[in-house]
Amino acid sequence: MPAAAARVVLVTGVSRFLGARVANTLQADPGIERVIGVDTVPPDLPLGRTEFVRVDIRTPSIANIIASAGVDTVVHLNLVTSSTVPRAKVKELNIIGTMQLLAACQRSPDMRKLVVRSSAAVYGSSPMDPAVFTELDEPVEAPRSGYAKDAVEVEGYVRGLTRRRSDLTVSVLRFANFLGPGVDSPLSRYLHLPVVPTVLGFDPRLQFVHEDDGVEVLRRMTVEDHPGCYNVAGDGVLLLSQVLRRAVRPYVPVPSPAHSVLGDIGRRFAGLSGFSPELLRWLTYGRVIDTTALEDELSWRPKYSSEAAFADFAEAQGFGHGRMTSLLGRR
Secondary structure, eight states, rough: OOOOOOOOEEEEESSSSHHHHHHHHHHHHHOEEEEEEESSSSSSSOOOOOEEEEEOOTTTTHHHHHHHHTEEEEEEEOOOOOOOSSSHHHHIIIIIIIHHHHHHHHHOTTTOOEEEEEGGGGOOOOOOSSSSTEEETOOOOOOOOOOOHHHHHHHHHHHHHHHHHHHHHHEEEEOOOOEEETTOOOHHHHHHSSSSSETOOOEEOOOEHHHHHHHHHHHHHHOOOEHHHHHHHHSSHHHHHHHHHHHHHOOEEEEETTTHHHHHHHHHHHHSSOOOOHHHHHHHHOOBBBBBBHHHHHTTTOSSOOOHHHHHHHHHHSSSOOOBBTTTTTT
């Protein structure tokens, strides 16, 4: 759908891989006059003509930036999913930060568009899940903790803003797990464990979205008008067993009630503060989302299937050499 050109775009979470890539992509658009990237720490990647402003979106300072710069479009990518950050801080960044940002958007007379990164984790993972989730489906078991619960709350606040500012174009994107050469995530760190734990008796269906396709969707949502909520993932699925086989990773199945064992392995071998409950349930039951609505809306299909996204990630990480083995029953 054609849109009036975005003039001044503010991107949150610009110190992370997705925020930096989106900012770099948007700054190359000749129709965008100015791109402002905000985060609490400077980005490692160069941002070109993107103006970096060090600010905590949990504070009222974000409203001053939006007002003084005449920001008309906000791309909110600051959904923190890391298990290495203390949970209390993650919740503050995700919830308090979003509340302050949306309050600033509501007050600004220049604002006309909001694009929000959400997560397919809002659907949860359950043995009673439908084969495929559409955007209209409710979770069988709603997320009760972690970033998945945060994403549910963030979407609720966004819906509230939409009611109060019906003039805004608001796009919410529920992404599957990102993969690609530049991705550092709980999933990528899980696959780097010296011994990868799996849940005995379960082989979940998994979907991925390549970072290039994710950036392209965010670019389209920013420079065009596509209001609504959309699932984003590559075509097809992979079983966890296929992922491990193609990555040639040694693995050990553990009994399904022993979810804490996976967290213990994460702490021991990867320096993680345990795997999040969302990741553990996903690695048990999996999740598949339908992307028909997005493809119809954009008249577009992702360049990378879930299989191709994983293959690109695995090649960049040097996976695929040696012999995959199960440590269960080894003597």
